[in-house]
Amino acid sequence: MLFTDKLFDYTGQMFFDTFNLEGILGDQQTVNFKIKPYLEVKRRKYRFRFLDGGPSRYIELSLSNGTKFVRIANCGNLLPKAQIVKSIRLGVAERADVIVDFSQFPAGTEIYLENRLEQVSGKGPTGKILPSSDKTKLLKFIVTDDAPDNSAPLAQLISQVMVPMPKRAANPVVRKRNWSFDTSNGAWTVNGQLFDPTVISAYPVEGTAEEWTFRSGGGWGHPIHTHHEEFQVISRNDKFPAxxxxxxxxxxxxxQGAQGTSGTGKxxxxxxxxxxxGDYPMHCHNVVHEDHSMMIRFKIVPSDDPNAGK
Ligand SMILES: [Cu+2]
Known part of the structure; x- marks a missing residue:
């Protein structure tokens, strides 16, 4: 399910405000480009993949009857272990795979998939969780009849290790870098610079590992996306991550609003x-920030490259 905001003008045509540099919030939140769709589901397990398609809104998904999600994947991969969670917050471009078992509900049950995260501007969410309302309901599940389900019981899935994390000690950090995500004269910078496609900001050496620190301030939220290989979060505000x-x-x-009602400055x-x-970008995935011009380019090189490690 792809969650995207859409703006409409007075004629009902879709509209994009090119003068808005904060971030675009739509007057409708859509699921797979439909406004308030419904989905009939059988009394069995379903796996859903959620993607926050922005362009700028963060979402926090939950089910209206309080049923918890069994979350099995994050971004591109299975988690080390399944997590049982009441809600899932996603910044733009973040993904989550969940399992919901509809066999626990009688036929005819209606359950809403909701986004109750308050966001009033493109700057980022406030972090507050709104009461359930017509506005927070994105999609309606309607439970229909029985269906065979040959998949493993959830209890078995929850108890097993799915994909263990790579051991950091096996490839120690050779270099630390700092990236500061900021604003300058209404545009968006990384380490004080607007994106310049002719500039390479880092040359990591192939086969090595690095520690990167992201900084942010000023009440803005940024979903930062790196291309190439997936990373591991070591700390938020110097504390062990959630x-x-x-x-x-x-x-x-x-x-702003990275987790809970609080921000993450570091x-x-x-x-x-x-x-x-070769070349890879790293950028803010609030698409408006990305376009104006919160992005850098890094290049992975062999150890004998003249720029290696710069
Ligand atoms: Cu941003």
Whole structure:
């Protein structure tokens, strides 16, 4: 399910405000480009993949009857272990796979998939959880009849290790870098610079690992996305990260409303560069920030490259 905001003008045509540099919030939140759709589900387990398609809104998904999700994946990969959670917060481009077992509900049951996270501007969410209302309901599940279900029982899935995390000690950090995500004259910068496609800001060496620290301030939220290999969050504000960070990630929320009602001014992650030489971007995935011009380019090089490690 792809969650995207859409703006409409007075004629009912879709509209994009090119003068809005904060971030676009729609007057409708859609699921797979439909406004308030419904989905008939059989009395069996379903696996759903959620993607926050923005362009700028963060979402926090939950079910209206309080049923918890069994979350099995994050960004691109299975988690080390399944997590049982009441709600899931996603910044733009973040993903989550969940299992919901509808066999626990009688036929005819209606359950809403909701986004109750308050967000009033493109700057980022307030972090407050709104009461359930017509506005927070994105999609209606309607439970229909029985269906065979040959999949493993959930209890078995929850108890097993799915994909263990790579051991950081096996590839120690050779270099630390700092990336500051900021604003300058209404545009968006990384380490004080607007994106310049001719500039390469880092040359990690193939096969090595680095520690990158992201900083953010000023009441803005940024979902930061790295291309190439998935990373591990080491700390948020120098503290051990929460459960949903402890997995392979390629998008991470920093700044305003990153988690709970609080912001994250500083996040440190561990990233390996094991395969493929060449150029990759890192950018804010609030698409408006990305376009104006919160992005850098890094290049993975062999150890004998003249720029290696710069
Ligand atoms: Cu941003």
């Amino acid at each position: 459960e949903d960070d402890l997995s392979r990630k390629d998008v991470v929320r920093i700044g 996040l440190t992650m561990y990233m390996q560069f094991r395969d493929w030489y």
